[in-house]
Structures are given as structure tokens and as C-alpha cells.
Amino acid sequence: MSNEQNNSKFIYTYVHHVDEYDLCRMEMRSFFNLDSQSNYIISPIKIDPSRSPFMQDRLEVLFEDNSIENIKTLVKDLKVKEATYKVVCLNSMDIGDEKKIHLPERRMIEREVGLCIDGEPELNEPEVVFGLILIDGIWYFGKHMKSESIWHNHLHKPHSYSTALSTRVARTVANIAVPQPQNIRAIDPCCGIGTVVIEALSMGINIEGRDINYNVCQGSRKNISYFGLTGNITLGPISEVKEHYDVAIIDLPYNLFTHISTEDQFNILQHARRIADKVVVVTIETIDDLIEDAGFVISDRCVAKKQSFLRQILLCE
Structure with a gap:
């Protein structure tokens, strides 16, 4: 079964030593048939981020908009059912040309978006983790998976x-x-x-x-x-x-x-x-x-x- 999903969009963030740049890009090309000069890549191909020593996060995009207010409106339609959840903002480092968002502001964004979701928030051991990332002026919201080393x-x-x-x-x-x-x-x-x-x-x-x-x-x-x-x-x-x-x-x-x-x-x-x-x-x-x-x-x-x-x-x- 192919991992390509026509209507899916995944965002992967990367962290690596400067000496590993070429190696990381060759792995990117193998996974995605293209590479990125930046520390993220957007692709329809689904890869477990724990496979790569360089991937940090994977976001399966559900909504995108240039306004955080519109994202808040969009997440109200989410059906979390019985699961507990939390929201994490992934801009803890510079992402492409987008500067790092500092911790107090990230926490405020996570709280404001999280409160718009119909469900039970749980910060310590949630059953579902949603991610939010700002890239080139566009906010992306979706299901988040953290890479394990x-x-x-x-x-x-x-x-x-x-x-x-x-x-x-x-x-x-x-x-x-x-x-x-x-x-x-x-x-x-x-x-x-x-x-x-x-x-x-x-x-x-x-x-x-x-x-x-x-x-x-x-x-x-x-x-x-x-x-x-x-x-x-x-x-x-x-x-x-x-x-x-x-x-x-x-x-x-x-x-x-x-x-x-x-x-x-x-x-x-x-x-x-x-x-x-x-x-x-x-x-x-x-x-x-x-x-x-x-x-x-x-x-x-x-x-x-x-x-x-x-x-x-x-x-x-």
C-alpha cells in the first residue's frame, strides 16, 4: 500500500548538525522525491518521523489560514469525541524565514486555540495532540506526531x-x-x-x-x-x-x-x-x-x- 495520499498534506520539521546537511537532504530526496533548503518540508507523503534522525515533528494538516482567528473558528468543527487532547505550537525555533515565537506567546496561542475545541483538554497525558505552526504567514493546524530518537x-x-x-x-x-x-x-x-x-x-x-x-x-x-x-x-x-x-x-x-x-x-x-x-x-x-x-x-x-x-x-x- 502506498504512503502517498492525494488529499493529504504533511509538514515535517528538521534539526541537524551543520555537517549533516548533505546527508539529511539525500534522505529527504529518498523519502519525498525532492528536498528543501529550509528546515521544514511540505509533502503529500506520510512518513513516521521517528524513522529519521533529523525529523523533529510531523503535522498532518487539517486546516490552514493566514489568520489565527479563522483557525479558532475552524477548529470548532473538530470532533474529538471522548479523547482528551492538547494543542502545541511548533514555532519553538526559526522555521524557514519565520522567526521563533517565544514561550509566553506560544502558550497563549495554544490556550486560545485549545479552548475553541469541543472536548476535554489534558496537558500531561493527552490521547490526541494537535499541532499549530506558522510558516510564511500561513497558520497550519493538524494532528501532531513528535519524533522519538x-x-x-x-x-x-x-x-x-x-x-x-x-x-x-x-x-x-x-x-x-x-x-x-x-x-x-x-x-x-x-x-x-x-x-x-x-x-x-x-x-x-x-x-x-x-x-x-x-x-x-x-x-x-x-x-x-x-x-x-x-x-x-x-x-x-x-x-x-x-x-x-x-x-x-x-x-x-x-x-x-x-x-x-x-x-x-x-x-x-x-x-x-x-x-x-x-x-x-x-x-x-x-x-x-x-x-x-x-x-x-x-x-x-x-x-x-x-x-x-x-x-x-x-x-x-
Whole structure:
């Protein structure tokens, strides 16, 4: 079932470190088929905001108007039924060109709009949360969902090593690879200790992992189990994969002791071309020529920064 809803409008707000700008925009393009230069995006596509490390809020728009007084009139038609509710104003930071609304004014707006709704307000544990946001002179009112930093729970794994992707980057890479999980099969054939697999499984993505190192596979399985997730990790090289997948995620192996050869990289990419329709490659080196020689076209890309350490994220089809 598609997440696109013709008559729906969703507003997503974003917060990220300056170094994550490119990574955040690549994830946006994957989810919404466009990106935004600002810290919000408006789209008909419905995404759980907790999937993204960068999304802060999602507002499913019910009413919009350039006058807060008209919004107050419109919300009188809401049927909250037996549910308790509260209203939150999302302009707690600058949104695009719209300056932050300070707390006392936000509280006043929340109270005034909330009192116009026919129902029982509950500020601490409401059953329904409504949001209100001012963007470019237009007030939007609707159902609010706050993002939960689920990836944060995965920071401390029983088994880890220093060159693994951060949980934030791993989660974003999984989103870039599989923006809509329905009926998609994914594989991470060089999964290491399972950082990407864990993030993907936690978002309901059908993914399996694989690695050539027995001890690493064991560590990956223990990490997956530790977080209460279920997923298959197989021991063996990508060359032994017989099944076909919709997408593969490949963080090309490297560490301080065994530098993977160009020939080995090309071999992995060739097999990736064989087993998957689409591949997301994570690399610390520029390998555009190898990717093209393997039969891929790079359809999107970004650089993920961590201080002076750079990784290229390449969407190949």
C-alpha cells in the first residue's frame, strides 16, 4: 500500500548538525522525491518521523489560514469525541524565514486555540495532540506526531568496533536504500557488527545480513538479539549469494590493518549488480569509475562528515 495520499498534506520539521546537511537532504530526496533548503518540508507523503534522525515533528494538516482567528473558528468543527487532547505550537525555533515565537506567546496561542475545541483538554497525558505552526504567514493546524530518537537506544551495543558507521548515519543509509519498506527485500552483504541491519530491522525493513568473518557474524547476531530484534546473519562472501533482492546496502570493508584492494572492491560491486536492482554504497574513497564499470549509474550522492573523516554515500541503480 502506498504512503502517498492525494488529499493529504504533511509538514515535517528538521534539526541537524551543520555537517549533516548533505546527508539529511539525500534522505529527504529518498523519502519525498525532492528536498528543501529550509528546515521544514511540505509533502503529500506520510512518513513516521521517528524513522529519521533529523525529523523533529510531523503535522498532518487539517486546516490552514493566514489568520489565527479563522483557525479558532475552524477548529470548532473538530470532533474529538471522548479523547482528551492538547494543542502545541511548533514555532519553538526559526522555521524557514519565520522567526521563533517565544514561550509566553506560544502558550497563549495554544490556550486560545485549545479552548475553541469541543472536548476535554489534558496537558500531561493527552490521547490526541494537535499541532499549530506558522510558516510564511500561513497558520497550519493538524494532528501532531513528535519524533522519538529510537536510534539513540542502539548507541551502546554489546559488540562494536571503531570503524563502524554511527547509528545516525546507519539509520539514514537504511532510509535512503528503503524509503518505503512494503514488499521490499534488502540485504547487507558486508554487514560487520550489524549497525545498518539493526537500524533497518527497527524500522520494519525486511533485511538480512552477511559477512565473511565468523566472529563478526556472531557479534552481529548478539547485537540484533540484544535489542529484541529478529534477523538473519549468514556467514560467507557476497559471491555465494544466490537470491535476488530489491536493494543491497554495501559499506565497503576497510580498517587499519587490511586495506581492501581495488580488485576486491570491484568484485563486491559486480556481485552487487548481480544480486540487487539498486545498491547504496558507502565508501571512504572515490570509486565512481569502479561503480560505472560494474554497470551502475549513480543517481544520487552525498558526503557524510564526522570531523575530518568523510564517507561518500552513493545511490546506484
